Amino acid sequence: MRLENKVAIITGGAQGIGRAYSLRFAQEGAAVAVVDLRVDQAQAVAREIQEAGGRAIALDVDISDEEATLGMAEKVNAEFGGIDVLLNNAAIYYDQDITDQSIEYLRRNFDVNVIGQLLCARAVFPYMKDGGGGSIINISSTAAYPLPIPYVAGENFGTYAYGLTKSSLIYLTKMMARQGGSSKVRVNAIAPGVTMSEATKKVVPEFALDGLRQGAALGTTLEPEDLAGTAVYLASEDSRLMTGQTLVVDAGVWLNG
């Protein structure tokens, strides 16, 4: 087990990829706080972990609310005696409205996808520092990179909201890594490619999925479980001298770099 004795907060852990991260982290020995707005589903994930013999709690937290994120860190520390890992996975994705081109909606995307991740990092940082270090993993997306596929770019500037937030996270990851380093807090990101969560089935049309599979070097899209190993690696001591990096995991659609 690669995460034994570690305490991990996984935001957006109630469904999709966050659920897969939560179950895998628990299998690797971590105590897991499943954080989400969808509290019933988060509780179901925590129960699933407990029934398999693991340690887990579910917390009802809006990550864009600073007070709520401070409370989250306090509760996890009180329950498990420290915080070692923050997996910043919650975002407006399933709940996305790509037809909404208003500036208000763009601001809401930034509030959750960027400022929400920053607030969670700020909330856990003192506990990680006191504990001698930690690992923060920000979930970006290949939507952060200019898209080679016309259907997404299209004529609808509203669709840029999500990609803008996800590209901001790559910058934020580097800045947080610079600032956290002296406290042994490492900060890295994962940029997943298209992953077959319920959210993707709702948001991405089938013809686009076919195009992505054909364009992928490995000829496939991902399943939620396909990302968990990369997150375990970034959470574990195996990556102890890695910080400020964004790992693209997309079956080889984007071959830049």
Ligand SMILES: NC(=O)c1ccc[n+]([C@@H]2O[C@H](COP(=O)([O-])OP(=O)(O)OC[C@H]3O[C@@H](n4cnc5c(N)ncnc54)[C@H](O)[C@@H]3O)[C@@H](O)[C@H]2O)c1
């Ligand atoms: N599925 C993909 O193809 C894909 C690709 C690249 C990146 N991602 C990213 O991976 C992550 C998970 O994606 P998913 O497909 O499982 O999406 P999802 O929409 O199913 O899951 C996101 C979770 O975050 C929660 N959430 C949203 N706003 C919140 C808030 N303010 N406070 C607390 N929780 C909140 C939601 O309730 C949901 O459970 C997201 O960051 C997404 O942007 C997904």
